[in-house]
Amino acid sequence: MAKFLTNREENYSQWYNDLVIKADLAENSAVRGCMVIKPYGYAIWEKIQAELDRLFKETGHVNAYFPLFIPKSFFSKEAAHVEGFAKECAVVTHYRLKNDENGKGIVVDPAAKLEEELIIRPTSETIIWNSYKNWIQSYRDLPILINQWANVVRWEMRTRLFLRTAEFLWQEGHTAHATRQEAMEETERMINVYASFAENSMALPVIKGYKSENERFAGALDTFAIEALMQDGKALQAGTSHFLGQNFAKAFDVQFTDKTGKLDYVWATSWGVSTRLMGAIIMGHADNNGLILPPKLAPIQVVIIPIYRNEEQLSEISVKAEKIKKEFLALGISVKYDDRDNNKPGWKFADYELKGVPVRLALGPRDIENGTVEVARRDTLAKETVSIEGIAGHVKKLLDDIQENIYRRAFEFRNENTFRIDKWDDFVSVLENQGGFIMAHWDGTAETEEKIKELTKATIRCIPFDSPEEEGKCIYTGKPSKRRVLFARSY
């Protein structure tokens, strides 16, 4: 089986690329590093969006929209921020084209040079804080809890569908608060929202923690992240939440009068997840037969495939199938009845497996006769024949079961591939031979972190919130350390 997919064990990254293309999620476009997200892939993104949007609103946030373009001068107001993003910015310098004088197509009109160049947003802190300046005068104007769904551009050297593209879709929350504590609470709240989304909806266990100074967001005082382990033993940063302190308020001069009448700078956070989550879902669950979508994010949760020898049988099956379909819809289960006659059932079975549809029902003459239906689950590929009576309830439970099972599977995989390591040689050999998460001591210096990265390509993914205090010696320098941190090679 799976003769259309590269084997995962043979070539992991080719397997990933094949899967994205063959499951019809996305493809490369004519523009370097930019992808076309195809309807099936976009449908998954829409499910992700819908659930996250619900969670954001539940925690008091509202949506708004800010411009795609950021004047260059805004960008340079926060020093660390510009430093971090300068190398990957797309810049608009002109606003008009004209016919080439040699009659060969069109050229940029040099007369139409912009007074001030516009940066295509790689992230929106600066353009947003420029607005916040006008919105905030008093503590009564706070907090501001805004999220925006947008596209951003980061001119990446090397791109991969969903994991790293020059343009990507994301959401970015930008909040403003009266106190340090409130902003810190918000930063924590949102990393928790991301973590529970990852675990409950994406069925992927994640580790929450602080980023080391090196890995922090440009302009942040603290960055929290969730890190997931992929099947090839590499880590994927799945979401970040930043405590920005008063950096952007100071850069954009956003002050407010507090309850005591004193002027102070506003405290800020920002937080985001992107279409990269698609990559996490793929690499977290999929197998050699294709995608395995968590039922909660599957655009099609159940597919019904008719098996028939003639038109008569088909119409009989179709009547039954449409009836079942209604029962599913009544329970809020999304279902597709695939009665296309250009492919045989076996072809459809393989195709829906490739696309990761959690549950497949096959309905044939045998079933019509016996009042049964064949139920196949994508996660285990197990098949059973059950009574057609009460099928919707049965499948609903099965979907919950699949959601739970793939989470458990990913959880066990992560546990089996998380190592507590105290010797440098072991550290290197685990990274070389199997990958995975490594919990090891670190002396807390950026130099050591840098050196370890240089030698092993592993970085500190995060300092887990729940990493207990424990006396130890740095894995590389042997200097004293108070807690273990999470190392891994990463995407």
Next chain:
RNA sequence: CGGGGUGUAGCGCAGCCCGGUUAGCGCAUCUGGUUUGGGACCAGAGGGCCGCAGGUUCGAAUCCUGCCACCCCGACCA
């Protein structure tokens, strides 16, 4: 951005080294028929600016130059 590879029908590829009839194969597509419980079969048909732009030549998919895109390995990064 450095090193390596690739680009020929919707997809996967052969042809290129050594220039020369009408550019070929498999899958897919269309038509007709037989089929349909794990990627069906037979017969026929359609589909090509040989990545793009220049150059060499009587003649270029094939040789040369430039550009574009993709893949792999580095540096950078969500």
